[in-house]
Amino acid sequence: xxxxxxxxxxxxxxxxxxxxxxxxxxxxxxxxxxxxxxxxxxxxxxxxxxxxxxxxxxxxxxxxxxxxxxxxxxxxxxxxxxxxxxxxxxxxxxxxxxxxxxxxxxxxxxxxxxxxxxxxxxxxxxxxxxxxxxxxxxxxxxxxxxxxxxxxxxxxxxxxxxxxxxxxxxxxxxxxxxxxxxxxxxxxxxxxxxxxxxxxxxxxxxxxxxxxxxxxxxxxxxxxxxxxxxxxxxxxxxxxxxxxxxxxxxxxxxxxxxxxxxxxxxxxxxxxxxxxxxxxxxxxxxxxxxxxxxxxxxxxxxxxxxxxxxxxxxxxxxxxxxxxxxxxxxxxxxxxxxxxxxxxxxxxxxxxxxxxxxxxxxxxxxxxxxxxxxxxxx
Numbered sequence: 001x002x003x004x005x006x007x008x009x010x011x012x013x014x015x016x017x018x019x020x021x022x023x024x025x026x027x028x029x030x031x032x033x034x035x036x037x038x039x040x041x042x043x044x045x046x047x048x049x050x051x052x053x054x055x056x057x058x059x060x061x062x063x064x065x066x067x068x069x070x071x072x073x074x075x076x077x078x079x080x081x082x083x084x085x086x087x088x089x090x091x092x093x094x095x096x097x098x099x100x101x102x103x104x105x106x107x108x109x110x111x112x113x114x115x116x117x118x119x120x121x122x123x124x125x126x127x128x129x130x131x132x133x134x135x136x137x138x139x140x141x142x143x144x145x146x147x148x149x150x151x152x153x154x155x156x157x158x159x160x161x162x163x164x165x166x167x168x169x170x171x172x173x174x175x176x177x178x179x180x181x182x183x184x185x186x187x188x189x190x191x192x193x194x195x196x197x198x199x200x201x202x203x204x205x206x207x208x209x210x211x212x213x214x215x216x217x218x219x220x221x222x223x224x225x226x227x228x229x230x231x232x233x234x235x236x237x238x239x240x241x242x243x244x245x246x247x248x249x250x251x252x253x254x255x256x257x258x259x260x261x262x263x264x265x266x267x268x269x270x271x272x273x274x275x276x277x278x279x280x281x282x283x284x285x286x287x288x289x290x291x292x293x294x295x296x297x298x299x300x301x302x303x304x305x306x307x308x309x310x311x312x313x314x315x316x317x318x319x320x321x322x323x324x325x326x327x328x329x330x331x332x333x334x335x336x337x338x339x340x341x342x343x344x345x346x347x348x349x350x351x352x353x354x355x356x357x358x359x360x361x362x363x364x365x366x367x368x369x370x371x372x373x374x375x376x377x378x
Contacts (some may be wrong), residue, residue: 027048027199035123035127075333076094078344092173111319118201128189131206135195135205149285157244234289295322296322
């Protein structure tokens with residue numbers, strides 16, 4: 001893009017104007033000398049990013065951090081302080097809000113600072129800590145969403161034959177989530193892969209450019225156990241949840257036919273069938289999860305098998321999309337919960353968009369409760 005009249009012109013890696021740069025500079029030139037041993041040689045071929053990208057990234061990450069901290073903070077407060085919401089299943093929602101809150105509380109400030117200086121200035125130790133915390137809270141969020149899906153599978157699909165969820169059992173699964181996150185987080189610190197500056201040099205993550213078998217094996221194992229397996233379980237759970245709800249809806253219609261009535265439900269509930277609601281929610285949940293974490297997977301695999309296609313600018317988007325997941329999780333898992341909205345209205349009336357509305361889409365948690373109640377009364 002150029003500006004008429006000879007003004008500054010901009011592109012991703014070159015620009016002219018008051019802040020022009022030497023054509024021999026690289027994206028690594030601003031990196032402090034003590035950090036250079038962590039920077040892969042692949043990045044030395046790229047010129048510096050246009051400062052505009054650092055400014056935009058810093059602003060966007062700050063905005064995401066603010067929204068996420070507010071949203072997840074409110075979810076934690078409302079769920080923890082409302083007695084009717086202190087159920088075993090909701091412990092998973094609170095755990096998800098905690099992991100997302102901590103993800104942005106630790107990631108956003110450091111990345112914003114580095115974007116201001118246009119490189120990583122916090123030293124090698126903080127790079128390791130940054131990468132470790134990002135991996136831990138991201139992994140905890142992914143597996144908590146998986147546990148939520150499997151819990152709702154247990155309630156809706158298995159029904160009375162399923163194992164009841166107690167507080168002790170919920171806390172056991174939460175412990176397993178954090179233990180699993182800790183294992184994958186500490187592995188690079190102990191020598192299975194490592195944490196290094198990413199292409200734009202303002203954040204740190206796993207080393208997906210090294211070709212030794214230790215690094216490659218970690219990327220593949222991490223991709224399977226922290227991406228592929230959770231995604232497969234979430235799709236499996238929601239597939240059978242929608243099938244179970246559809247079968248239940250057919251039974252309700254057949255029962256109504258035998259009783260010679262239009263429906264066993266009130267007119268308000270008839271407006272949208274439970275199966276359609278749940279199918280929409282399932283698709284939204286899976287789609288948002290897929291959009292959040294797939295770019296990071298693609299970047300990691302591109303680093304292993306097609307590094308020439310990976311530029312500093314391209315390496316930014318994986319981290320951005322993954323962090324954005326912490327913003328809409330409170331909406332998907334918290335604000336869409338009818339009982340949560342009622343409690344939110346009581347504690348923060350100004351934050352409630354539509355108190356008392358009964359025609360809004362149900363959350364997965366409320367849908368599970370509704371279906372199990374109908375099964376017991378049908």
